[in-house]
Structure formats: C-alpha cells, structure tokens
Amino acid sequence: MMSDEELVARSRGGDLDSFNQLVLRWERPIYALAYRVIGREEDARDVTQETFLRAFRALSGFKGQAKFSSWLYRITLNLCRDWIRRERRTPIAQAPEGVDLVELAGEAVGTVSIDELVSRKELGRAVAKAMALLPDEQRTAIILKEYHGLTFQEIADLLDCPLSTVKTRLYQGLTVLRRHLEEADVARAEQARARGTGTLGSAVGSTN
C-alpha cells in the first residue's frame, strides 16, 4: 500500500485516482472529527466534502512541511470554526433523554443483546452531553488526543499554541468530564432504582 506522501506526490503530478485514494483513506477520520466538533451529521458531511475540495485545490501549495493528515485536520478545524461562528450556536447535538429501544434494535447487528446496546448507547449519550459542556478549545484538544491519537506536540502545532497550553486544556477538560460522567453515572443508577427494575435492559430481557 502506498504511503500518504507517495499518493500526494502522484496527485500533485495530476493523478486524480491517487487523490481519490487519499479521500477514501481519510474521509472517515475527517468526518468523525467534524461530527464530534460540530455535532450535526449533515453539516459534518458538508465539512468533510469541503475539506477534500479545498485540499485538492490547494495541493500545489502543500510542500510536505507537515503530515498530510495534519494538513487535512487543520483545514477541517478551520471549516468547523467558521461553521460555529456562522451558525452562532453551541456545537454538539443535544442528546435526547432516555434510550429508544426500537431505534436501537434497528441498528443492532450480529449477536449484540439489547442490554449491551442500551448500556453502550446511554454512556455514549452521557459522553456527548458532557463534551458539549466544555469550552471549544478544551473539547477540540480532547477530541484530537482521544479519538485521533495525536501527540501533545502535534496538537500544539495544529492549534498553533504552546505545548503547555495544550496540556492545560487537556487536563482541565478531562477533569470536568470525569466529574460530569461520574454524576451522570450516579443519576442513571438512581433512575434505575426508582424504576424498580434494576436496569431498563432487565425489563426487556436478553434477546439471545
């Protein structure tokens, strides 16, 4: 398999197929980044599409001074920042309360039980809500670190800020998330007790 650098070199030479291989390779991570930053499915798709269009148009200006993925991330984050300014609203979709078992069943694949799906979905929603409460800078740093595995230095380069700032944002963000998630965990346990059914899943029973 060709490296990103090789594909970029070929793309700059006019090989469209090579660029489309880069698109195929990076569209999911770019979409995931956009979705987690702005929280809206359709808009995240638009940002992803626009990222690759801009990258294609600006390819001649990309001299390989950074990794291709970092360059794409930078374009994406700029587009997300523009989107947030334009929309003038808090990013991250508001997760609805509760869990829709019917919706979950529609998404289920393989032999995953309803119990597991409910548990995973509830925690995922709690994380989305907790992330929405963070300031943009902290949220972006955590997304780049946790979901894209960038090093502290890579994040600092990408966000054009000192290493110490990145560490502060990560530490503060994680600490706030920890508190919110622990509170959400307690609230979920209390709700389950109030229902008197232990967990929602136990009322449903295992499907396997």
Place this chain on the structure above:
Amino acid sequence: MCDKDLLLGYLYDELTPTDRQAFDRHLTACAACRDEVVGLRGTRTDLMSWAPPEPDLGFEIVRSAKTVEVPARWWRRSPVWGLAAAAMITLAVSAAIANLEVKVGTDGVVVLTGWNRGDGGQVPAAPSASASDVQRVAAVEARLKELEGQLAARQAAVAVTASTVTGRMSDAEILRLMRQTVSDSEQRQQGELARRILQVNRDTESARRADMDRLLVAYRQLQGTNFETSQRQKALEEHFIRVGMQR
C-alpha cells in the same frame, strides 16, 4: 502540589522512561495522584463509547466538472431487501398501533398491542339471516336478558370492591399506581417491539445472503453461457470465412 504535566504525560504514555519511573515511585507515595490516575483512566474508557453515526460518504473528485460527486442518499442506494425490511417494520408498527387496546381491570391498567393478544383481534363472520332463524333469535334475546341480569349483579359487586379499595388508598396513590402500571406496560411493549425488529433484521440478513448466493450462481451460469455462445459464434464465423474462401 503535584506536577499535573507529569500526571498527564503518564496518563497518555508520553513520558521518557526516566520520568515514567520517577512518576511510578511518586504514585506509591501519593494517594491523591493514584486516585486521579485511576479516575481519569476510567473517564478515558468512557469516552470511547461516543461513536459518530455511520456516515454516508463515498466522495470522489471528478476531473471534468471540477466538482465533488455527492453520493446518493441511503434509500436510493439501499437494496430491495433493505426497503422491504423497512416496509415490514413500518407495517408492523402501524399494525401494533392500530390494534392498541387498553384494559382497565381490578389488577390495574394494561396496555396491549395486537401482538400480545391471544385471539389476534379476529373479527367473527356475520351470520346469514333467514326466516327459520326467528325462533332462535327469540331464544337468544331471552339468553341476553339473563346475561344482562348477571352483569348488573357483577357490576354491583365490583362497585363494592372499588369503594373498599378507594377507602384505603388516596387518589394520589391510585394515580401513581396507574402511571406506574402504564409505564411498565409501555416498557414491555417497547421491549417486545425491539425483540421483533431484531428478529426481522436477522431474518432479512439471512434472506439477503441467500439472495446473494443465488445471484452469484446465476451470474456464473450466465458467464458460462456467454462463453459457450461466443465460442459457437466464433466457430460459425470461421466456417463462413472458410466457405467464402473456397468459393
């Protein structure tokens, strides 16, 4: 005050071996940092459960128009069996709603859909009327009156029971009980629906696989047929050429 930079580097495994060993030693002595490392590791594990929805991507840069080809919406690209499954689910949900039944009994309120009913909501066939049935009608009317009498007696008994129960329970308690019963019933219904949708999904998937196998077999047969046809055509062409040359 402990060094949070070191703690963060330790958490994300971005310390030099020397710093890591030093922080390991620090952790054996500092309960607060130990607790923080454990807590933040738990938070990091929780973060992994937040997954973006499955995207409908498939972008491609095309040269001629200098535009991005936007993929068709999922329902345009969905195979026939996918649409059939969606239609089945919609029908099933509609049927369940249409067959919704609320029963109020001495044991509380029970909400039922058609799935939970033993009789399946069957409608009895209308009897055909004839002049010879007049006597039977009279007999039925008499039986009906008798039943009405029995019903009135039972209603009186139920009224007595209800007044006894309400005498012991406040309105708020009854309301709470009713809400609880309705809520439990809704949960049971939702669970039942979820289980059935899972089953439909699995059935659809196995049907899809079977269809794919059949298609593959048919395609291979078609390929074989095409090969044979082209071979025959080639032989025929050669024959004509030979005949032409002889002439």
